Amino acid sequence: xxxxxxxxxxxxxxxxxxxxxxxxxxxxxxxxxxxxxxxxxxxxxxxxxxxxxxxxxxxxxxxxxxxxxxxxxxxxxxxxxxxxxxxxxxxxxxxxxxxxxxxxxxxxxxxxxxxxxxxxxxxxxxxxxxxxxxxxxxxxxxxxxxxxxxxxxxxxxxxxxxxxxxxxxxxxxxxxxxxxxxxxxxxxxxxxxxxxxxxxxxxxxxxxxxxxxxxxxxxxxxxxxxxxxxxxxxxxxxxxxx
Amino acid sequence: xxxxxxxxxxxxxxxxxxxxxxxxxxxxxxxxxxxxxxxxxxxxxxxxxxxxxxxxxxxxxxxxxxxxxxxxxxxxxxxxxxxxxxxxxxxxxxxxxxxxxxxxxxxxxxxxxxxxxxxxxxxxxxxxxxxxxxxxxxxxxxxxxxxxxxxxxxxxxxxxxxxxxxxxxxxxxxxxxxxxxxxxxxxxxxxxxxxxxxxxxxxxxxxxxxxxxxxxxxxxxxxxxxxxxxxxxxxxxxxxxxxxxxxxxxxxxxxxxxxxxxxxxxxxxxx
Numbered sequence: 001x002x003x004x005x006x007x008x009x010x011x012x013x014x015x016x017x018x019x020x021x022x023x024x025x026x027x028x029x030x031x032x033x034x035x036x037x038x039x040x041x042x043x044x045x046x047x048x049x050x051x052x053x054x055x056x057x058x059x060x061x062x063x064x065x066x067x068x069x070x071x072x073x074x075x076x077x078x079x080x081x082x083x084x085x086x087x088x089x090x091x092x093x094x095x096x097x098x099x100x101x102x103x104x105x106x107x108x109x110x111x112x113x114x115x116x117x118x119x120x121x122x123x124x125x126x127x128x129x130x131x132x133x134x135x136x137x138x139x140x141x142x143x144x145x146x147x148x149x150x151x152x153x154x155x156x157x158x159x160x161x162x163x164x165x166x167x168x169x170x171x172x173x174x175x176x177x178x179x180x181x182x183x184x185x186x187x188x189x190x191x192x193x194x195x196x197x198x199x200x201x202x203x204x205x206x207x208x209x210x211x212x213x214x215x216x217x218x219x220x221x222x223x224x225x226x227x228x229x230x231x232x233x234x235x236x237x238x239x240x241x242x
Numbered sequence: 243x244x245x246x247x248x249x250x251x252x253x254x255x256x257x258x259x260x261x262x263x264x265x266x267x268x269x270x271x272x273x274x275x276x277x278x279x280x281x282x283x284x285x286x287x288x289x290x291x292x293x294x295x296x297x298x299x300x301x302x303x304x305x306x307x308x309x310x311x312x313x314x315x316x317x318x319x320x321x322x323x324x325x326x327x328x329x330x331x332x333x334x335x336x337x338x339x340x341x342x343x344x345x346x347x348x349x350x351x352x353x354x355x356x357x358x359x360x361x362x363x364x365x366x367x368x369x370x371x372x373x374x375x376x377x378x379x380x381x382x383x384x385x386x387x388x389x390x391x392x393x394x395x396x397x398x399x400x401x402x403x404x405x406x407x408x409x410x411x412x413x414x415x416x417x418x419x420x421x422x423x424x425x426x427x428x429x430x431x432x433x434x435x436x437x438x439x440x441x442x443x444x445x446x447x448x449x450x451x452x453x454x455x456x457x458x459x460x461x462x463x464x465x466x467x468x469x470x471x472x473x474x475x476x477x478x479x480x481x482x483x484x485x486x487x488x489x490x491x492x493x494x495x496x497x498x499x500x501x502x503x504x505x506x507x508x509x510x511x512x513x
Contacts, residue, residue, distance in 0.1 A: 031269055031295055032320040056268065057419045069322045069483070072268050072295070074418035074476035085420050086268075086294065087353075090346040094365035113369070117342055122375040128333035128340055130318035130325060133295055136370040137346035166344075167369030240321045 004195045006242045009176045012193050013148060014039045014229055014238060015221045016174045017102075020146055023048040025099035028089060028142070029055055030133050033071045034238045035148055036102035038229065045228045054098075058083045067237045093138045101142035103135050103166065104149055107158050110207035112147060112170030112182050114139075115161040122163055132165035139168030147173040150241045154206040177201050179218055180209075191218040245410040246463045253434045253462040254280040257400045260288035262313075264352075264430055265299050266403035266423040269320055270481040272416075273299045273473035274404040274436050276466045279507050282306045292398055294345040294422055298472060298486055301326035302507070304338050305499060312338060313396070315345030323486060327493035342372060349422055351396030355429040361392040401430035404470045405455065406477060408435050409443030412460025413453040418476025420454060427459045436466035438478055 004012075017039035021027055025048075029036035033055075040053050041064075052061045056072040059080025068075050077083065084092075092098045105114025106129050114135060120126030139145050145168060149156055152175040173180040173187060177196040180187040189211045192201055198211040254277055257263060263281075267273035278299045281289075288310045291300055295316040303309040305328035317329045317340075332338035343351075347364060354362040363381065367373060373380075373391065381392040403423045408414040414435055416423060427433050435455070440463070446453045472489075474481035485506070492502035 031316055032318070034321055056421075070270050070320050070481065072320075072419070073271060073474070073481075077418060083419075085424075086345075086422060087349050087425065090349060094346070117372075117375075122371070124336070125334055125340075128330045131314065131316045131340075131342045132344060132370075132372075133316035134345040136344035136372050137364065137366040140366040140368060163375070164369065164371040168366070 002195070006239060010238050010242065011221055011226060011229060012218065013150070013174050013176065014042060015225050016179055016218060017146060017148060018042040018046065018225070020172055021048050021051055021100065024050045026052045026054060026092070026097070027100045028093070028098055029071060029102040031056065031072050033102055033104070034069070035150070035241055037067065037071050038233045038238050041232045042225065042229055045232065046225060054084070054089060056086055056089070058085060058089070060084060067233055067235070069237055069240060090134060090137060093141045096141055096143065098142045099144070101138045101145050103139060103145050103147055105147065105165070107156060107161050108147060108149060108173060109158055109161050110187050111167070111185055112173060112187050113161060113164050113167040114147065115163045116165045117163045119162050135166035139166040139170065142169060144169050144171040146171060149173070149175055152177040153204050157204070158206040177204060189215055191216045193218045194220070243411045243457065246412050246460060247410050247440065248462050248464060250276060250280050250436070250464045250466060251284070253277070253464050254284055256432055256434070256462065257281065257286055257289070259286055261399035262290045262292060262397070264292040264398035264401040264426040265296065266401065266421065266426055267470070267473055268295050268419070268421040269297050270486065271419070271474050272404055272421070272470050272476065273297070274402040274469065275299070275471045275473050276469035277402045277404070277434065277436050278302060281308055282503070282507055290341070292348060292396060294343070294348050297326060298489065301328045304329045304332040305493065306503060307337070309338055311341055313341040313343055313348065315343045315348060319486060319490065322483070323490050327490060328499070342376060344370070344372060347378070347393045348396065349425060350393045352422065352425040352429040354393065354395035355397040356425065359395065361394050363390040364393050365390070367391045396429065398426065398430040400432045400434060401426040402434045402436065403427060403455070404436045404466070404475065406438045406475065407441045408437035408463050409441055409446065410463060411443060411457040412455070412463050413443050413446050413457045414455040414460070415452055416454045424455060427455045433460045434462045434464065435460055436464045436469040438467055438469065438475065440465045
């Protein structure tokens, strides 16, 4: 299988995440989250019109007419009819009334735990990372977390995290190669994208996974999904993640 | 009520070296850019910067030796510009302590200060190494015995918040997203507002709920048109991505960073 283009990988990740969202649920993303932003808007325009979209800008169920490069930009309020504060959003998660949160990690382990803090020791790091933002508070309290990461290699998917920034209710992890699902506390391959061979996937993952020719292929993107994606993100804000 | 209008240099002079400084806004939006530049000009030292998610403000205060500790959940320029290079370098060299928070823990610490209690119980956080690394301790629910994380009160010495409109007494209207700014105003000992416009406060009388921050909490008001720059300010201007890109690129080596700070930060005229 030939190498997929950046656009093909982007399309597969956005659509796979969008399909995981359910009609009627509340969905939240935080800073630095172009792919979740577009996946949520895509779900609303396809199978989940009654999904309630929440982000740090605070508009309740906004319908932004253009997409910012920063996913906390107040332009994301547009089309909302009421507002909540960031405190309200964290409270919603803390009181277990937030259905789905999107989070990411610089490192991700076999339990779906994430490291956004440091490479090396916390007090004397080799690399100081940005920090987990709200991850440590949200991941254990949102009803479920969807993780996305635009790189899939052994530096990202590790057997042992340098630091556990967040742990909790991870449901799925979507990558450029596959969709992982957490079953009995461990990530397992639910499907591999058409361009990812079982050998490549196993070699790119630092923790043990079972994958072979019988592993399902992630369903192809439908024309209406691709068209909606390009309508929502005509300028390719999601491509800045690659 | 007495007018609280003052100059930027007089307001910033109230920040004590070694003080805890809360900055309003979030990532590249509505940070108090003009005030941060004045902090650099005045050469403040030993600041503990408090914010849920910061970018240029924290990065610059680390680059200039003003900050010695950063209490924040996220420090970076989001997807396009990525990591904050001077913050990263300062933490890796040991010059700055990264007192990492989970955003909600900053909010909870501010809430404890507002309510006059020593700590705030916070849901979640279990399973995170932050509990040990940051010495976030647990407390037993006195009714059920269940353990819950207790975050110590965060009482900033000074909070600086940039707003679109304020009257001379410090009644202020923030347009668009509030982030944690109202909590910061309520929790801090000294509150400095920088405002795009000083307005006649009688306009708030028709509906006082339009004032998102009450004069009750405010100590100084500074007229600062374009005062969030290079941060964006909702309804006024976008974040200045070209400037921020220039700063991040200049951070690659010490000489170009010093030149950038000299030409673009120190040599600009305070509002």
